[in-house]
Amino acid sequence: MTAGKPYLVWPVVLFGALSVLSACATRPEAEKTRMAPLELEKPASAAPWVRYKGWPSEMWNEYSTLAVAVPSTLSDPIKFDGPITGDPKNGEKLAFDRSRGGGCVACHVMGNPIPPLPGNTGPDLSEYASWGRSDEFTFNYIYDHRKIKPDSMMQPWGAHKLYSANEIKDMVAFLKTQKSPAKFKDNLENPNTRPVPVETRDNFDPFLNEAMAAVEKGKGLFSKEGAGKKSCASCHTDPGSAFKAWAASMPKHEPRLNKVIGVEEFVTRHARATTGEEYLMQSGGNLALSIYLRFLANGQPINVNTASAEHKQAIKRGTALLNRKIGQLDMSCADCHTAERGANKWIRGQWLGEFRGQIDHFPTWRTSRSEIWDITKRLQWCNVSVRANELWPGAPEYGDIELTISALNNGMKLSVPGIRH
Ligand code: HEC
Numbered sequence: 283m284t285a286g287k288p289y290l291v292w293p294v295v296l297f298g299a300l301s302v303l304s305a306c307a308t309r310p311e312a313e314k315t316r317m318a319p320l321e322l323e324k325p326a327s328a329a330p331w332v333r334y335k336g337w338p339s340e341m342w343n344e345y346s347t348l349a350v351a352v353p354s355t356l357s358d359p360i361k362f363d364g365p366i367t368g369d370p371k372n373g374e375k376l377a378f379d380r381s382r383g384g385g386c387v388a389c390h391v392m393g394n395p396i397p398p399l400p401g402n403t404g405p406d407l408s409e410y411a412s413w414g415r416s417d418e419f420t421f422n423y424i425y426d427h428r429k430i431k432p433d434s435m436m437q438p439w440g441a442h443k444l445y446s447a448n449e450i451k452d453m454v455a456f457l458k459t460q461k462s463p464a465k466f467k468d469n470l471e472n473p474n475t476r477p478v479p480v481e482t483r484d485n486f487d488p489f490l491n492e493a494m495a496a497v498e499k500g501k502g503l504f505s506k507e508g509a510g511k512k513s514c515a516s517c518h519t520d521p522g523s524a525f526k527a528w529a530a531s532m533p534k535h536e537p538r539l540n541k542v543i544g545v546e547e548f549v550t551r552h553a554r555a556t557t558g559e560e561y562l563m564q565s566g567g568n569l570a571l572s573i574y575l576r577f578l579a580n581g582q583p584i585n586v587n588t589a590s591a592e593h594k595q596a597i598k599r600g601t602a603l604l605n606r607k608i609g610q611l612d613m614s615c616a617d618c619h620t621a622e623r624g625a626n627k628w629i630r631g632q633w634l635g636e637f638r639g640q641i642d643h644f645p646t647w648r649t650s651r652s653e654i655w656d657i658t659k660r661l662q663w664c665n666v667s668v669r670a671n672e673l674w675p676g677a678p679e680y681g682d683i684e685l686t687i688s689a690l691n692n693g694m695k696l697s698v699p700g701i702r703h
């Protein structure tokens with residue numbers, strides 16, 4: 283109870299009940315319905331936000347993010363007299379180059395031999411020479427497809443400076459050599475027969491899921507006294523029953539902040555206003571308490587409000603964000619996670635899931651990284667992986683997206699902490 287705004291918030295809690303009886307006409311919203319005390323002034327995450335260590339450090343300031351839509355200049359199609367000449371060998375090398383935005387093979391089967399684990403989010407181009415396209419069309423499609431097919435999930439490779447015009451000419455020359463059906467070593471290499479990954483590990487087995495330790499840690503923190511000699515347990519004596527369904531109803535629009543907040547930001551702000559403990563978003567303590575609070579609601583169907591005016595608006599904003607093309611790779615969430623587009627297909631060796639099924643297990647233990655990721659960190663990674671600057675964890679855009687995806691997951695049962703690759 284030391285920081286920022288407690289003067290205003292604190293008496294509200296103590297005298298909340300009283301105020302309902304007395305002069306409630308001029309009282310602010312928070313007093314009417316015993317709202318949870320929240321600290322409202324300070325940022326809930328490290329500020330200024332700095333990207334995680336070990337993540338790509340590049341910044342993509344000239345491209346759109348979830349917060350800022352940078353209008354893109356579309357390139358006019360370039361005219362060519364006659365066939366395009368280029369170096370097909372170099373074109374092949376470039377098309378396979380993973381350092382250039384993932385390489386064409388992330389989405390297309392092509393080449394002879396085909397490089398390991400091609401994806402199938404785009405069509406098989408191994409017989410592209412027989413598609414009857416002009417060189418000019420192929421060049422312009424690769425350089426900037428947006429004047430030809432605006433809704434494609436392909437990258438505007440030339441316009442977004444991933445390849446030069448001469449390099450694209452080499453790739454056109456390479457594609458003209460693609461004349462025979464792809465030959466795969468085995469079923470694993472063929473993205474159309476590769477077995478779909480199914481997560482079968484028991485996420486509640488502490489020997490498999492290291493995030494189970496966070497449940498115990500969170501439980502411990504719940505009883506830890508802060509500077510004011512109060513712990514969470516001082517006010518919430520029976521969290522198991524008090525919070526049996528709470529986490530399944532999150533995230534929620536918070537009128538005092540005028541944005542949607544999830545469990546993680548609630549923990550930061552509520553702790554500041556009550557025990558005085560500092561649990562910045564993305565800190566170990568925040569993850570532990572957030573996992574513990576969700577653990578108490580395990581088995582409950584996700585049940586976010588989709589009816590209130592604020593939530594309807596937030597879901598509208600969230601839906602627009604899911605469809606916004608962002609980053610140097612110019613991709614939207616929907617490009618990778620809706621069935622009409624990339625979902626239920628392979629992007630190189632990664633199987634793309636649909637939004638439904640994506641949120642019931644967060645925070646999740648990521649075995650490939652030996653880290654717990656909450657939903658915000660996952661969203662940040664999905665930003666950086668299309669070369670878009672991520673936002674800070676408390677960004678309102680992430681709240682809108684979390685609510686929108688949660689609404690698509692309503693009815694699915696919470697199972698936290700999850701475990702994923
Ligand atoms: C993120 C997935 C993705 C990546 C990466 C990708 N493509 Fe595509 N590509 C597609 C999809 C999807 C289509 C199908 C048509 C469409 O929606 O654009 C396509 C279509 C094409 C076509 C066919 C156009 C036509 O109709 O004749 C060509 C040629 C092509 N891509 C070349 C490339 C090249 C070269 C690269 C690498 C520089 C590449 N693609 C990388 C997704 C991708």
Ligand code: HEC
Pocket residue numbers: 295316317318319504512513514515516517518525528549552553556557571575
């Ligand atoms: C000084 C008392 C106090 C302390 C300490 C306290 N809380 Fe609360 N908490 C409240 C009040 C008041 C509410 C409003 C709802 C209610 O009456 O239960 C609340 C609500 C909640 C809710 C439900 C939120 C909602 O919107 O209904 C959760 C979850 C919660 N607290 C968790 C915690 C955690 C975790 C801690 C420790 C970091 C903590 N509380 C510490 C007083 C406290």
Ligand code: HEC
Pocket residue numbers: 604613614615616617618619629632633634635636639640641646660661664665667668683687702
């Ligand atoms: C280039 C493709 C791509 C784009 C674009 C993309 N993601 Fe992802 N996303 C992935 C991959 C790959 C995974 C890991 C495999 C999986 O679970 O689908 C993933 C995982 C996720 C998960 C966790 C799924 C789980 O079950 O653990 C969520 C949630 C998610 N993405 C949301 C988003 C949102 C929201 C956006 C837009 C801001 C987005 N993604 C953009 C590729 C993408």
